[in-house]
Amino acid sequence: MNPHALKRNDLLRLALVGLAALAPLVPAIAANSFFMHVLILILLYASMAQAWNIIGGYGGQTSFGHAVFFGIGAYGAGMAVVTYGMSPWPGALIGMLSAAVVAVLISYPCFKLSGHYFAIATFAIVEIFNRVFLVWYWVGGALGLDYPLVEEGLANLMWYDSKAGYFYCALTLFVLVFGIVRFLEGHRFGYYLRAVRAGQETAESLGVNSTAVKLAAMALSAALAALCGAFFVQYNLRVDPGMVMSLDMSMKFVLVTILGGAGTLAGPLLGAAVLVPLQEYTRALWGGLGGGVDLIIFGFLIVVIVVKQPAGITGIVRDIAKRLGRKSAAEKGGASLGAA
């Protein structure tokens, strides 16, 4: 019925299966190296960007507030370990739920406004949360939370000697988040979400409760961002407000997705695969220059992308595929003419 989409999906699925099949071998090849660290970050940033992609890409509601949800997840896990001496898992779960609740509370009034109000409001929220967490004694204030030494393993989501454990967790996170979005793409919710982005009034005329759809997307997006935050804190073994609840962090959610291609399944992975190595290797190589070199290059990339191809890397890939397709079609046409 829809052969074009089927073909595209099959290719994607094949790529994902291939990636998943090769991935477990990676720790054996790259045990404990810097490369391993970069791979973990690619998977983490791809998951973060994909979480943002739900509301920002598919839903078309640009949120600059995802650092808040990310931070809530990070603090959920962090406080479970540091403050209460528990496993981080229940903390991560509470963090996800709290992030979803905060997301709905923030978005509900904003979604009633049209235009850029939502983006502006989410911008402000990051600053508010940052300041509150800086002075909030219960969550560790400006000093943040430093992890104690606990037994390593999956129960505590913590490893000291090898990064392999973190790698598998990041891979699981990645498969989970991408799997959810892949499922939603073909589900009614995914169709409704894209319809709301393309035309809210039109969607409503077809029976779509656009406010409910956007709120649900926002809640899911925030919960998944919080889960990423929980992983982030377990990987760094400390958290303070500046690490997680900053506009810098918010921008990463937005820019990785836009660089890769917002509203596409592959976009966040492509964006992360370009940005993270860039960020980590420039930091390692030119860190002595005073930092920020990676941001300069990244900023330049974003300008080029926005000017040349707003659909991001996905759009560039699509353009190339189209051009190749046209060329092969032209060849075929030429051949048949020659035969005639």
Add this chain to the structure above:
Amino acid sequence: MALLEVRDVTKKFGELVACDRVSFTVEAGAIVGLIGPNGAGKTTLFNCVSGLFPASSGRIFFDGSEITGLPSYRIARMGAVRTFQVVRPLKDMTVYDNVMVGAFMHGAGGTQARETAGLCIEMCGLAAFADRPAGDLPIGVKKRLELARALATKPRLLMLDEVMAGLTSTEVKTALELIRTIRKSGVTLLIVEHIMEAIMPIADRVVVLDGGVKLAEGPPGEIIHDERVITAYLGEKFSRRMQARKEGGTDG
């Protein structure tokens, strides 16, 4: 009982009264035409009925229950679905996915929705365009997409806002055939139309608006001869033409 009842609906935009105490009913199974010159308040009335914005006063009933002031998605889910005069394709989605959005109204099941969407695409002659992005289609195809998308929701009342405007005469003929088919399948239709030749042969009843006020209401044959309608809207020339055609028809 009437499927749709519009009772004394008034819509004001500031000082401007776009619709002034308009009342009419649409019986189940009928095709009712809503006509009038530009600025008569046809689309405004449509927007009030479909819930795009609330009426300033008056009440609207659908299938016996009041829908005044309900949000448009709830009215749509009750079975009163509209199309837009200025076509509104969901641009970055394909034609097929556009129709799927409508088809999902009666359940999240993908299989059933695909079946419905496929049927509606076939019915509206969109099969060749199914995989094209809805943003770059010729206007005639966009109009058919509006129709297919609304049909996919399986409406009981289908409200068409000038679906035939901007179409070639061949396209209008196809559209009229399609509307007849839709009516046969048991759907009631309320049609805003500018092209008189298009609406007259298919409508059971016509409501004429002018300057926000209901001017006349009745079968197309009577409306054609209504003095007020002729002066307000049709003009002498059109009336004579219809008259001539009618006489020609009886002669033949």
